[in-house]
Amino acid sequence: xPEVARAEYLExxxxxxxxxxxxxxxxxxxLTRTMEAVEHQDVELAQLVVADDDRIDGRYxxxxxxLITLLxxxxxxxxxxxxxxxxxxxxxxxxxxxxxxxxxxKVIPISGNEPPADEEMVQLILTMGRQTKAxxxxxxxxxxxxxxxxxxxxxxxxxxxDSLNRDCFRLALxxxxxxxxxxxxxxxxxxxxxxxxTADNAVDIxxxxxFVVTGxxxxxxxxxxxx
Amino acid sequence: xxxxxTKRTPTEAEEGKGKMTDSRAATATSTEPVAAAGRPAKTIExxxxxxxxxxxxxxxxxxxxxxxxxxxxLIGSSGCGKTTFLRSLNRMHELTPSARVEGxxxxxxxxxxxAAVDPVAVRRLIGMVFQQPNPxxxxxxxxxxxxxxxxxxxKVSKAQKDGVVERSLRGAHLWDEVKDRLDKPGGSLSxxxxxxxxxxxxxxxxxxxxxxxxPCSALDPVATLAIEDLIAELKSRYTIVIVTHNMQQAxxxxxxxxxxxxxxxxxxxxxxxxGATEEIFTKPQKQETEDYVSGRFG
Numbered sequence: 136x137p138e139v140a141r142a143e144y145l146e147x148x149x150x151x152x153x154x155x156x157x158x159x160x161x162x163x164x165x166l167t168r169t170m171e172a173v174e175h176q177d178v179e180l181a182q183l184v185v186a187d188d189d190r191i192d193g194r195y196x197x198x199x200x201x202l203i204t205l206l207x208x209x210x211x212x213x214x215x216x217x218x219x220x221x222x223x224x225x226x227x228x229x230x231x232x233x234x235x236x237x238x239x240x241k242v243i244p245i246s247g248n249e250p251p252a253d254e255e256m257v258q259l260i261l262t263m264g265r266q267t268k269a270x271x272x273x274x275x276x277x278x279x280x281x282x283x284x285x286x287x288x289x290x291x292x293x294x295x296x297d298s299l300n301r302d303c304f305r306l307a308l309x310x311x312x313x314x315x316x317x318x319x320x321x322x323x324x325x326x327x328x329x330x331x332x333t334a335d336n337a338v339d340i341x342x343x344x345x346f347v348v349t350g351x352x353x354x355x356x357x358x359x360x361x362x
Numbered sequence: 363x364x365x366x367x368t369k370r371t372p373t374e375a376e377e378g379k380g381k382m383t384d385s386r387a388a389t390a391t392s393t394e395p396v397a398a399a400g401r402p403a404k405t406i407e408x409x410x411x412x413x414x415x416x417x418x419x420x421x422x423x424x425x426x427x428x429x430x431x432x433x434x435x436l437i438g439s440s441g442c443g444k445t446t447f448l449r450s451l452n453r454m455h456e457l458t459p460s461a462r463v464e465g466x467x468x469x470x471x472x473x474x475x476x477a478a479v480d481p482v483a484v485r486r487l488i489g490m491v492f493q494q495p496n497p498x499x500x501x502x503x504x505x506x507x508x509x510x511x512x513x514x515x516x517k518v519s520k521a522q523k524d525g526v527v528e529r530s531l532r533g534a535h536l537w538d539e540v541k542d543r544l545d546k547p548g549g550s551l552s553x554x555x556x557x558x559x560x561x562x563x564x565x566x567x568x569x570x571x572x573x574x575x576x577p578c579s580a581l582d583p584v585a586t587l588a589i590e591d592l593i594a595e596l597k598s599r600y601t602i603v604i605v606t607h608n609m610q611q612a613x614x615x616x617x618x619x620x621x622x623x624x625x626x627x628x629x630x631x632x633x634x635x636x637g638a639t640e641e642i643f644t645k646p647q648k649q650e651t652e653d654y655v656s657g658r659f660g
Binding site: 140141144145210211212213214215216217350 | 645652655657658
């Protein structure tokens with residue numbers, strides 16, 4: 136008898152967790168390039184991000200299928216079952232975050248190669264991008280370390296992103312009557328909205344950390360019933 | 363048999379009551395259809411139960427409440443005492459020489475080990491279904507079901523007996539398959555049908571509780587699921603306790619799960635954790651339970 140029963144299954148589960156969380160690294164890579172494309176209004180780089188989203192979708196499909204196979208063949212229960220359930224949620228969030236990067240990149244070509252960019256707005260978006268990347272890194276670490284406190288701290292970090300998003304709106308209203316500038320500001324608001332949602336996805340992953348550890352699911356923040 | 367072989371502590375319940383009460387004795391041979399679903403069944407209270415075979419301490423200090431109209435699954439590795447504990451719930455273990463019990467087991471407050479309690483009366487109120495289907499192989503299907511009535515030696519008319527046999531076979535989901543061959547031997551049925559025949563035989567005497575000792579371990583998956591469906595239906599009328607090695611079966615078929623374990627060879631089995639099946643299989647309280655239900659044993 137092997138020293139640890141079901142060693143192969145446990146190794147497979149650990150590998151799938153690493154692959155699912157590795158999806159967050161792919162998202163962070165996509166987000167880095169997305170922010171570079173925003174900063175330099177780089178249409179070609181934006182198109183690269185859009186095309187590269189297939190890698191994130193591929194990771195989703197591959198790990199999702201393997202988790203379903205584990206459910207079907209290994210009858211996981213207790214912590215293993217909670218972990219697999221959580222990883223399915225993590226994967227869904229990874230896939231959504233990848234799509235949000237695509238959403239940002241798709242609005243970049245709308246205003247052309249030399250848009251009437253407002254430096255203050257660009258800086259706000261870039262700050263949102265940096266903050267969102269930090270959330271993604273923290274969500275991954277909290278999951279790996281099963282650290283509920285670190286996961287709950289994501290809410291505080293997310294509040295910063297929400298605040299920056301509101302700043303973007305305020306600034307857009309102040310940009311004047313120039314129609315090209317207003318159109319450009321509109322595309323940046325779409326980008327800000329996508330980043331704000333991406334940060335929310337990171338908080339959702341934090342909620343899954345709490346579920347794996349405690350067995351209880353509750354939203355850290357309820358948008359329909361704000362405290 | 364019990365008095366000389368058993369060393370146990372008298373309890374309040376025992377002192378006050380000498381006889382098991384059979385609340386449905388008068389209706390046991392009724393020709394009425396199966397009692398309406400949802401009848402209240404009885405509760406079993408085990409308090410500080412210790413079981414011995416001679417000097418060997420097999421089960422140590424089990425305290426748990428087995429709730430009415432629910433299926434309680436006893437799980438645990440071989441030798442952990444779950445079957446021994448199950449058999450103590452209707453004094454079946456007394457059939458093993460040198461077996462004895464200490465502690466208290468009560469059916470709705472009445473001590474089943476009371477000094478004047480007849481073990482046969484206990485076993486009629488708390489029926490048992492075994493691992494291997496054990497119909498009387500040459501006896502007809504009809505007589506297999508009626509066997510309990512005949513043994514209970516009450517005067518029962520043919521019409522009453524016909525009613526009980528039909529109602530019991532219907533209750534065990536077997537009537538439609540055997541109604542045209544009731545005179546054929548019990549041994550002519552398939553394994554799954556034989557087990558349902560044994561369940562029909564057990565419910566023919568209108569017990570309060572059904573104990574099942576790995577009732578599906580000798581059956582194929584289709585017959586197993588048929589028995590599990592039957593268990594789900596029977597719980598509306600009976601209190602059911604099932605010993606199973608199949609954890610998926612415990613997860614599927616039970617409302618409450620009790621996990622038994624042993625520290626090591628030669629040590630007594632003990633109850634580690636009992637709780638709602640949903641909790642035991644999603645978030646058990648004890649690491650020992652978590653390791654067992656997750657298959658991290660050995």
